[in-house]
Amino acid sequence: MDAIFLQILNGLDKGGAYALIALGLTLVFGTLGVVNFAHGALFMLGAFCAVTFQKLLTLSKQVKDESITFFDAYKEIPYLEIWLGDTGAAIIDWAVPLSIFMAIPVMLVIGLIMERGLIQYFYKRSHAEQILVTFGLAIVLQEIVKSFFGANPIPTPAPDIIAGSANVGAWFGLGDSVVYPYWRMIYLVFALIVIGSVFAFLQFTTFGMVVRAGMADRETVTLLGIDVERRFTIVFGIAAIVAGLAGVMYTPILPPDYHIGMDFLVLSFVVVVVGGMGSLPGAVAAGFLLGILQSFASMNEIKSIFPGIDQIIIYLVAVVVLLVRPRGLMGRKGVMED
Amino acid sequence: MTKTTITRRGVLKSSAALGLAGAAPMIFVRKAQAFVNDPGDAGSVTLGFNVPQTGAYADEGADELRAYQLAVKHLNGEGDGGMLNTMQPSNLKGNGILGKKVEFTTGDTQTKSDAARASAKRMIEKDGAIMITGGSSSGVAIAVQSLCQEAGVIFMAGLTHSNDTTGKDRRKYGFRHFFNTEMSGAALGPVLESSFGNDRTAYHLTADYTWGWSQEGSIKKYTEALGWQTNAAVRTPLGAGDFSQYITPVLNSGADVLVLNHYGKDMVNSLTQAVQFGLRDKQVNGKDFQIVVPLFSRLMAQGAGENIKGIYGSTNWNWSLQDAGSQAFVKSFGAEYGNPPSQAAHTCYVQTLLYANAVETAGTFDPCGVIEALEGFKFDGMGNGPTEYRAADHQCFKDVLVVQGKENPASQFDLLEVVQVTPRAQVEYSPTMEGYEGDLGTCAA
Numbered sequence: 169m170d171a172i173f174l175q176i177l178n179g180l181d182k183g184g185a186y187a188l189i190a191l192g193l194t195l196v197f198g199t200l201g202v203v204n205f206a207h208g209a210l211f212m213l214g215a216f217c218a219v220t221f222q223k224l225l226t227l228s229k230q231v232k233d234e235s236i237t238f239f240d241a242y243k244e245i246p247y248l249e250i251w252l253g254d255t256g257a258a259i260i261d262w263a264v265p266l267s268i269f270m271a272i273p274v275m276l277v278i279g280l281i282m283e284r285g286l287i288q289y290f291y292k293r294s295h296a297e298q299i300l301v302t303f304g305l306a307i308v309l310q311e312i313v314k315s316f317f318g319a320n321p322i323p324t325p326a327p328d329i330i331a332g333s334a335n336v337g338a339w340f341g342l343g344d345s346v347v348y349p350y351w352r353m354i355y356l357v358f359a360l361i362v363i364g365s366v367f368a369f370l371q372f373t374t375f376g377m378v379v380r381a382g383m384a385d386r387e388t389v390t391l392l393g394i395d396v397e398r399r400f401t402i403v404f405g406i407a408a409i410v411a412g413l414a415g416v417m418y419t420p421i422l423p424p425d426y427h428i429g430m431d432f433l434v435l436s437f438v439v440v441v442v443g444g445m446g447s448l449p450g451a452v453a454a455g456f457l458l459g460i461l462q463s464f465a466s467m468n469e470i471k472s473i474f475p476g477i478d479q480i481i482i483y484l485v486a487v488v489v490l491l492v493r494p495r496g497l498m499g500r501k502g503v504m505e506d
Numbered sequence: 507m508t509k510t511t512i513t514r515r516g517v518l519k520s521s522a523a524l525g526l527a528g529a530a531p532m533i534f535v536r537k538a539q540a541f542v543n544d545p546g547d548a549g550s551v552t553l554g555f556n557v558p559q560t561g562a563y564a565d566e567g568a569d570e571l572r573a574y575q576l577a578v579k580h581l582n583g584e585g586d587g588g589m590l591n592t593m594q595p596s597n598l599k600g601n602g603i604l605g606k607k608v609e610f611t612t613g614d615t616q617t618k619s620d621a622a623r624a625s626a627k628r629m630i631e632k633d634g635a636i637m638i639t640g641g642s643s644s645g646v647a648i649a650v651q652s653l654c655q656e657a658g659v660i661f662m663a664g665l666t667h668s669n670d671t672t673g674k675d676r677r678k679y680g681f682r683h684f685f686n687t688e689m690s691g692a693a694l695g696p697v698l699e700s701s702f703g704n705d706r707t708a709y710h711l712t713a714d715y716t717w718g719w720s721q722e723g724s725i726k727k728y729t730e731a732l733g734w735q736t737n738a739a740v741r742t743p744l745g746a747g748d749f750s751q752y753i754t755p756v757l758n759s760g761a762d763v764l765v766l767n768h769y770g771k772d773m774v775n776s777l778t779q780a781v782q783f784g785l786r787d788k789q790v791n792g793k794d795f796q797i798v799v800p801l802f803s804r805l806m807a808q809g810a811g812e813n814i815k816g817i818y819g820s821t822n823w824n825w826s827l828q829d830a831g832s833q834a835f836v837k838s839f840g841a842e843y844g845n846p847p848s849q850a851a852h853t854c855y856v857q858t859l860l861y862a863n864a865v866e867t868a869g870t871f872d873p874c875g876v877i878e879a880l881e882g883f884k885f886d887g888m889g890n891g892p893t894e895y896r897a898a899d900h901q902c903f904k905d906v907l908v909v910q911g912k913e914n915p916a917s918q919f920d921l922l923e924v925v926q927v928t929p930r931a932q933v934e935y936s937p938t939m940e941g942y943e944g945d946l947g948t949c950a951a
Contacts, residue, residue, distance in 0.1 A: 170757075233918070235917040239840025240840075243918055346758075421748060421779075423809075427560075
């Protein structure tokens with residue numbers, strides 16, 4: 169029972185990340201009709217917003233390390249600690265959550281530049297060409313990040329106070345062995361809040377209503393004299409922010425490197441396809457579903473019956489879903505079928 | 507009109523002339539290139555450094571490359587000479603190798619066997635590398651070693667810890683200075699017994715490739731001999747990133763020791779996540795839960811930060827050693843790069859010097875001569891005490907260090923504490939021991 173509870177929790181946590189990334193991807197597809205292979209790169213850029221912010225906070229003075237006698241070694245003491253003492257150290261400790269404030273405007277600008285500067289010229293081109301150009305863009309962005317930050321992962325820890333784990337078992341009257349890291353639970357809650365906000369924005373604002381109308385019938389909305397394209401550009405910016413925030417918050421779980429986006433790209437496409445191209449609830453449902461299935465497939469009891477199932481479960485589910493429901497779980501008729 | 511007459515004598519003469527003409531280039535070529543990439547009369551010789559510059563082991567790769575560049579400097583008589591001054595016996599003169607200036611070419615293995623083979627092939631065929639060295643993964647090392655055997659080029663393995671590299675996959679052209687999982691198990695066993703006792707249940711998380719399997723096998727062998735039980739051994743894909751779904755089952759498995767058969771980036775991630783899941787604060791079966799990382803390196807310790815404290819593992823070499831060879835190496839590496847070398851850097855530096863010395867001893871770059879000079883070579887002054895390149899499997903035998911993450915580091919580099927130097931005799935095994943038998947093959951010349 170404890171084991172199942174833990175795997176559900178772990179699945180929800182993984183699913184939160186998948187859903188968050190897939191949400192932006194399917195949003196862009198649903199509005200702009202673009203298959204954006206650079207979406208993983210946006211996740212990566214978000215993660216590097218956190219890295220950059222941490223680097224800015226830890227700009228350091230080099231002081232000679234007297235304990236090393238073999239050669240001249242230097243230790244780095246951040247200026248913030250020199251100037252502000254313990255307060256400075258506390259600010260550095262909270263670098264990752266604080267970097268959200270930097271990531272939102274930065275990702276919005278990156279998203280707008282990307283859409284206006286490149287992607288808008290490919291709206292009327294075939295999906296194959298869109299994939300090629302966005303994939304190329306992703307590689308360019310990766311290489312730029314690599315040349316600035318190197319190829320190695322950069323540790324970006326969570327604040328000390330929430331670095332450990334909580335005894336979740338005690339909350340639910342289960343055994344002591346049910347513990348879960350605070351940060352992963354925060355990630356899950358954060359993912360739910362962001363997903364909820366995006367849905368609320370689309371559902372309850374005039375802007376959202378126009379966007380939804382544009383997604384359903386672009387031509388009619390344009391004929392009504394509404395500049396749908398400009399709104400869609402902003403949607404692209406929002407998708408960039410969502411992907412970027414997913415990246416920022418993921419950094420304490422996995423130290424980011426330039427390749428982190430590509431690792432998630434394939435997965436998020438599978439999530440979108442399983443959920444149904446262009447369907448927002450589909451992407452969220454599929455994200456959580458695949459996260460939980462992947463977590464369960466990693467249990468030793470399951471692996472002893474189907475060895476290696478943990479590695480292929482996601483793709484297996486995708487194959488089955490596409491065979492049974494070719495439009496995905498919640499796909500609409502007519503999308504990607506022209 | 508001319509009449510052409512064909513005489514018997516004429517035919518014989520022309521065929522002899524044709525034969526000679528045909529054979530001449532072959533003779534010249536053969537003489538000019540008695541072996542692959544023979545430098546001949548050229549003033550320089552090229553070494554091929556094949557290291558992971560991207561992928562799970564990129565940290566180690568970057569440090570390996572720094573060590574190789576330092577070795578080249580020292581071989582060419584630049585800098586302070588490093589271990590050239592402490593190596594015993596040594597024929598190195600600091601004037602290149604056999605008087606030829608040492609140059610190098612590099613490749614990125616990407617921690618993938620196919621990419622590593624492609625870059626090694628490129629270095630041999632296009633850049634004229636006389637020797638290939640490097641690799642920070644056993645899968646890569648074994649793949650490149652067999653390519654070098656086919657190509658007739660010496661392979662001086664870098665960081666590779668799987669038994670198979672000099673066990674079932676040993677090759678005549680391949681040599682390994684680094685220790686292996688069998689030695690790690692033999693060295694760690696007694697320390698684990700004295701620290702954690704005989705009544706323990708272990709849970710293994712294992713990188714799913716040759717090194718992981720080898721490491722898991724060796725640790726199981728030696729811990730089960732102590733009376734420990736193995737609860738489960740779970741394989742994880744190399745470069746998995748998020749190990750959470752593999753760590754959650756450990757929590758209520760009943761195991762009280764987690765053995766992380768991971769290295770590099772994988773180990774940093776899995777250890778960090780295991781600590782995040784509270785494993786180190788846990789009590790199971792009335793005992794404190796323990797984590798063991800059988801193969802340790804300072805670079806990993808740096809990436810894992812606080813999480814490494816108190817954890818046991820083994821290492822091939824550590825910069826804090828006080829012998830003359832280690833100190834000379836640390837001094838020149840530190841002066842050059844501003845931080846002490848890792849164990850990966852050490853083994854790569856030593857391998858380059860050992861190769862150069864073998865060429866000087868043999869008086870030729872001919873691989874067969876070099877192999878002869880390396881087989882059974884006994885040396886000292888390279889940081890590990892008296893060491894021997896065993897002829898039967900091309901594996902170096904020396905003392906093995908058992909280390910523990912330091913509780914109170916004196917500096918940012920002072921992360922590992924040597925808790926035991928296990929003597930060579932305790933970690934030595936027969937080259938024909940079950941599971942280790944292999945065929946070296948022959949030297950092609």
